[in-house]
């Protein structure tokens with residue numbers, strides 16, 4: 567009996583060691599991933615102030631979603647824009663006074679051409695639109711994540727928008743054999759071809775958020791991921807980091823007209839509270 571316990575004890579010890587070693591290797595691989603931003607030597611606050619002085623306007627697509635809602639809150643908190651327009655398929659009511667100044671444009675995404683004026687006169691556009699195959703079927707997914715997103719970007723560009731910020735996904739690749747990643751990669755490339763003065767593409771991994779609607783599978787995945795996110799930082803990202811990164815990045819000057827922020831860069835930029 568004693569012998570058995572001692573063997574078991576040793577086995578558990580070895581197993582723990584192996585798990586820790588694997589975790590360490592994965593951790594190392596995560597952090598050697600390219601695409602991290604240089605540490606921010608710039609003074610965020612003064613950049614934000616300069617930006618604020620320009621009375622710019624922006625629109626948000628998908629402001630009723632998990633990312634969009636938080637992005638809107640972050641934009642209001644940091645007060646970067648003189649005017650914020652929400653473009654969506656339904657009107658939303660807000661209790662908070664901070665939301666009073668918002669403009670809402672309700673559009674029919676199947677007839678976006680008819681709503682061209684809604685997309686006119688914005689300096690910056692943010693897109694957090696999206697659905698899933700599970701929710702809308704494969705065809706519905708392509709319609710939203712590709713057709714609606716691309717058309718909106720086209721109308722925005724035609725309407726004078728100079729900066730477009732697109733929430734895409736980790737692994738987006740137009741050559742992928744997975745529909746999700748392929749569509750994300752395609753829409754990235756097609757929007758790049760529109761020639762915005764500036765296009766910022768964000769590729770977050772699994773978003774860590776307490777989702778309002780219930781998706782049991784995702785909920786389990788999030789629980790597991792968030793509890794070991796310190797070991798596997800490239801597999802997930804807190805949703806606040808994504809929205810903070812999107813807002814901070816808006817006032818930074820990119821090196822190239824198109825920039826891609828991978829999960830690591832989002833974590834770096836989104837980690838620093840700027841206030």
Ligand SMILES: NC(=O)c1ccc[n+]([C@@H]2O[C@H](COP(=O)([O-])OP(=O)(O)OC[C@H]3O[C@@H](n4cnc5c(N)ncnc54)[C@H](OP(=O)(O)O)[C@@H]3O)[C@@H](O)[C@H]2O)c1
Pocket residue numbers: 627628629630631632633634654655656675694695696697710711733734735736769770771772773774
């Ligand atoms: N969830 C993740 O872990 C994850 C990871 C990486 C990347 N992403 C990507 O990040 C983006 C945002 O994700 P999220 O989880 O924040 O999204 P979400 O909570 O599901 O919100 C989606 C937004 O898109 C709108 N929308 C969906 N279907 C629509 C339709 N048929 N017509 C018009 N509007 C429609 C929704 O409007 P209503 O409120 O009116 O439905 C909502 O505002 C998506 O592109 C997603 O693929 C997500």
Ligand SMILES: *[C@@H]1O[C@H](CO)[C@@H](O)[C@H](O)[C@H]1NC(C)=O
Pocket residue numbers: 619620621
């Ligand atoms: C921005 O708005 C303020 C207040 O309405 C005004 O004083 C200022 O001149 C405007 N700045 C620009 C660059 O338009």
